Amino acid sequence: xxxxxxxxxxxxxxxxxxxxxxxxxxxxxxxxxxxxxxxxxxxxxxxxxxxxxxxxxxxxxxxxxxxxxxxxxxxxxxxxxxxxxxxxxxxxxxxxxxxxxxxxxxxxxxxxxxxxxxxxxxxxxxxxxxxxx
Amino acid sequence: xxxxxxxxxxxxxxxxxxxxxxxxxxxxxxxxxxxxxxxxxxxxxxxxxxxxxxxxxxxxxxxxxxxxxxxxxxxxxxxxxxxxxxxxxxxxxxxxxxxxxxxxxxxxxxxxxxxxxxxxxxxxxxxxxxxxxxxxxxxxxxxxxxxxxxxxxxxxxxxxxxxxxxxxxxxxxxxxxxxxxxxxxxxxxxxxxxxxxxxxxxxxxxxxxxxxxxxxxxxxxxxxxxxxxxxxxxxxxxxxxxxxxxxxxxxxxxxxxxxxxxxxxxxxxxxxxxxxxxxxxxxxxxxxxxxxxxxxxxxxxxxxxxxxxxxxxxxxxxxxxxxxxxxxxxxxxxxxxxxxxxxxxxxxxxxxxxxxxxxxxxxxxxxxxxxxxxxxxxxxxxxxxxxxxxxxxxxxxxxxxxxxxxxxxxxxxxxxxxxxxxxxxxxxxxxxxxxxxxxxxxxxxxxxxxxxxxxxxxxxxxxxxxxxxxxxxxxxxxxxxxxxxxxxxxxxxxxxxxxxxxxxxxxxxxxxxxxxxxxxxxxxxxxxxxxxxxxxxxxxxxxxxxxxxxxxxxxxxxxxxxxxxxxxxxxxxxxxxxxxxxxxxxxxxxxxxxxxxxxxxxxxxxxxxxxxxxxxxxxxxxxxxxxxxxxxxxxxxxxxxxxxxxxxxxxxxxxx
Numbered sequence: 001x002x003x004x005x006x007x008x009x010x011x012x013x014x015x016x017x018x019x020x021x022x023x024x025x026x027x028x029x030x031x032x033x034x035x036x037x038x039x040x041x042x043x044x045x046x047x048x049x050x051x052x053x054x055x056x057x058x059x060x061x062x063x064x065x066x067x068x069x070x071x072x073x074x075x076x077x078x079x080x081x082x083x084x085x086x087x088x089x090x091x092x093x094x095x096x097x098x099x100x101x102x103x104x105x106x107x108x109x110x111x112x113x114x115x116x117x118x119x120x121x122x123x124x125x126x127x128x129x130x131x132x133x
Numbered sequence: 134x135x136x137x138x139x140x141x142x143x144x145x146x147x148x149x150x151x152x153x154x155x156x157x158x159x160x161x162x163x164x165x166x167x168x169x170x171x172x173x174x175x176x177x178x179x180x181x182x183x184x185x186x187x188x189x190x191x192x193x194x195x196x197x198x199x200x201x202x203x204x205x206x207x208x209x210x211x212x213x214x215x216x217x218x219x220x221x222x223x224x225x226x227x228x229x230x231x232x233x234x235x236x237x238x239x240x241x242x243x244x245x246x247x248x249x250x251x252x253x254x255x256x257x258x259x260x261x262x263x264x265x266x267x268x269x270x271x272x273x274x275x276x277x278x279x280x281x282x283x284x285x286x287x288x289x290x291x292x293x294x295x296x297x298x299x300x301x302x303x304x305x306x307x308x309x310x311x312x313x314x315x316x317x318x319x320x321x322x323x324x325x326x327x328x329x330x331x332x333x334x335x336x337x338x339x340x341x342x343x344x345x346x347x348x349x350x351x352x353x354x355x356x357x358x359x360x361x362x363x364x365x366x367x368x369x370x371x372x373x374x375x376x377x378x379x380x381x382x383x384x385x386x387x388x389x390x391x392x393x394x395x396x397x398x399x400x401x402x403x404x405x406x407x408x409x410x411x412x413x414x415x416x417x418x419x420x421x422x423x424x425x426x427x428x429x430x431x432x433x434x435x436x437x438x439x440x441x442x443x444x445x446x447x448x449x450x451x452x453x454x455x456x457x458x459x460x461x462x463x464x465x466x467x468x469x470x471x472x473x474x475x476x477x478x479x480x481x482x483x484x485x486x487x488x489x490x491x492x493x494x495x496x497x498x499x500x501x502x503x504x505x506x507x508x509x510x511x512x513x514x515x516x517x518x519x520x521x522x523x524x525x526x527x528x529x530x531x532x533x534x535x536x537x538x539x540x541x542x543x544x545x546x547x548x549x550x551x552x553x554x555x556x557x558x559x560x561x562x563x564x565x566x567x568x569x570x571x572x573x574x575x576x577x578x579x580x581x582x583x584x585x586x587x588x589x590x591x592x593x594x595x596x597x598x599x600x601x602x603x604x605x606x607x608x609x610x611x612x613x614x615x616x617x618x619x620x621x622x623x624x625x626x627x628x629x630x631x632x633x634x635x636x637x638x639x640x641x642x643x644x645x646x647x648x649x650x651x652x653x654x655x656x657x658x659x660x661x662x663x664x665x666x667x668x669x670x671x672x673x674x675x676x677x678x679x680x681x682x683x684x685x686x687x688x689x690x691x692x693x694x695x696x697x698x699x700x701x702x703x704x705x706x707x708x709x710x711x712x713x714x715x716x717x718x719x720x721x722x723x724x725x726x727x728x729x730x731x732x733x734x735x736x737x738x739x740x741x742x743x744x745x746x747x748x749x750x751x752x753x754x755x756x757x758x759x760x761x762x763x764x765x766x767x768x769x770x771x772x773x774x775x776x777x778x779x780x781x782x783x784x785x786x787x788x789x
Contacts (some may be wrong), residue, residue: 035370060263061263061264061265062263069265090703093703094703096402097402097700098368098402099367099368099369099402099403100368102267102369102370103267104264104265104266104267105265105266105267105268105269106265106273107269107273108269108270108271108272108273109269109270112269119684121269122685125696125699125700126269126696
């Protein structure tokens with residue numbers, strides 16, 4: 001249940017939602033890990049050629065070099081795998097809201113905005129970044 | 134005994150906190166920081182003036198807002214938060230404590246180390262473990278060493294000692310809402326492998342040592358601890374409710390005098406205090422605490438805004454003290470009105486969270502319902518008797534007009550309100566009816582105006598449209614005319630569209646003046662369009678599509694409520710087409726063009742225009758030479774929303 005989605009499908013999802021990644025600076029990185037076994041992370045990496053996807057070891061929060069990290073519980077990971085070829089961001093939004101996915105922000109808001117993350121954050125449901133509900 | 138006290142005998146009965154007796158069972162809670170103070174932690178005259186008002190609310194216990202206890206400012210959560218890490222801060226604390234006690238209340242000073250949400254002036258925050266933020270507003274974490282933990286506990290004890298020296302009767306430490314104490318208690322943020330992490334006994338060690346240090350530093354003074362009954366973080370690996378209550382047990386065993394039960398963390402994925410949560414929803418947590426810890430005082434107040442409900446809670450053993458903050462920001466006279474059986478005059482907190490929205494933009498907090506909040510130090514905001522009595526006509530009985538009318542009448546002016554509709558409230562009434570969160574809260578604004586206008590003897594002339602001819606018939610009868618005619622949907626930007634005349638006016642739909650079909654397209658994804666779309670979808674089961682020309686929906690929605698609309702739109706299955714422009718309207722529906730230039734037809738029985746509104750300010754020109762003073766207020770000047778309408782109506786009312 002906790003297996004990461006297929007790398008090619010993850011890359012294809014980024015291509016399908018290219019508009020969300022269009023403003024990201026080269027070098028921007030978003031990771032996905034299984035919360036229970038965060039040994040590997042599935043990456044979206046923005047480079048000169050566009051958004052690439054690959055799996056890499058997850059070395060911990062401090063040295064993972066990510067801008068954002070999605071950490072999914074087993075059920076949510078299953079839903080993400082199911083949605084990777086469809087409306088992936090709707091699935092991610094729903095699971096973030098329901099608590100099945102924790103979205104860690106590894107940079108501050110001003111840095112994320114400067115690196116072009118505004119649309120991606122919006123697509124993940126962070127319509128309002130930071131306050132009590 | 135005052136008549137209201139007899140009706141709420143449980144709430145108005147005396148109580149005790151440690152060696153201090155309290156005149157009633159009401160505790161003013163330091164629910165959030167005002168941000169009125171200096172950047173380096175000194176209390177300002179603005180804050181002193183606000184606290185003068187709070188000291189006079191009639192509460193039995195008053196908690197002064199949280200002060201950070203460390204010189205580095207790692208505990209500082211808000212730009213203009215007060216500090217208590219040095220004796221240099223004492224003089225202002227002494228003034229606050231003395232003022233609270235002069236009014237017969239027990240004075241408590243909260244010590245607030247924000248932990249995960251702190252370090253606002255620094256490049257980091259401190260935490261028990263390296264757990265990154267989930268909200269990018271906050272700073273990246275730095276893990277506390279054992280020595281830093283010991284220092285932090287010592288700083289809290291010093292702060293408590295200092296607060297007592299300043300004249301406070303006791304102190305309070307707080308985990309609400311996800312601050313340092315909560316960070317140690319929670320499994321989500323405490324993943325340490327030493328004696329401060331791991332088991333719940335170890336996670337609670339910081340709290341127990343904190344309580345012990347403060348009790349040793351101030352043995353004669355009560356200590357309150359604010360603890361989560363529910364973190365709402367359990368889905369992310371945080372504490373379950375059972376674990377929260379185990380931690381409360383530890384606090385009780387450590388000798389705390391009162392537990393203030395709270396709900397939620399700032400980053401929790403669920404609502405806790407917004408107006409989408411029903412009043413009373415969380416009372417079960419307090420009741421559980423009261424049953425589990427019969428020897429310890431329990432205070433509670435999250436989403437418990439009603440004194441009547443609070444009275445029943447005391448009677449039924451749900452809580453010992455009603456902890457109330459935002460309702461007293463909205464109406465500092467709440468307790469006095471309750472005591473005098475004038476609850477119908479209360480300005481209710483409507484849970485807009487305007488206060489928090491501003492705090493998280495690093496601004497001083499204000500209140501949608503209380504225009505004077507934060508301006509107590511300014512004489513210009515006082516409602517003082519008018520130098521001479523004027524006859525004032527107010528055109529429009531929406532929030533701006535009614536606020537102005539009431540304020541002017543309180544100053545002694547003779548006021549008449551003219552309203553073309555059969556009832557007061559203006560567009561707020563229509564908005565409230567369609568609100569999915571809590572229509573009752575918004576409608577309470579209108580009922581407040583109805584009651585107070587009646588008691589002040591304001592003449593209400595409903596079903597009366599004021600125009601130039603009408604005005605000519607009344608020449609020289611009034612000294613002042615206030616145009617508060619609100620706003621209307623602006624059709625001009627869409628007038629060029631083929632078929633534009635087919636589009637329904639959003640306000641006509643909202644007021645129920647026109648009906649819509651089963652397939653609806655709403656043009657405009659701001660608060661009016663979204664509220665209408667959600668209501669039509671949920672209540673009339675219409676198929677609804679929202680078309681927004683901007684890149685995002687909810688652009689004019691209060692920051693703390695944007696997520697709510699985004700969530701409703703998804704839950705209700707409302708399609709939202711952003712960066713999308715209307716092209717033509719026809720019998721079969723609306724044709725739109727997307728950002729790539731592609732056109733498509735959105736089949737619809739009804740197309741509703743809610744894209745923009747404009748002020749109804751034509752009367753200004755018409756009345757220019759007909760009355761001595763001509764003023765405008767609210768949406769009739771610049772179309773915005775409830776907060777600005779109330780603020781402007783008030784500001785005009787105190788100046789007439």
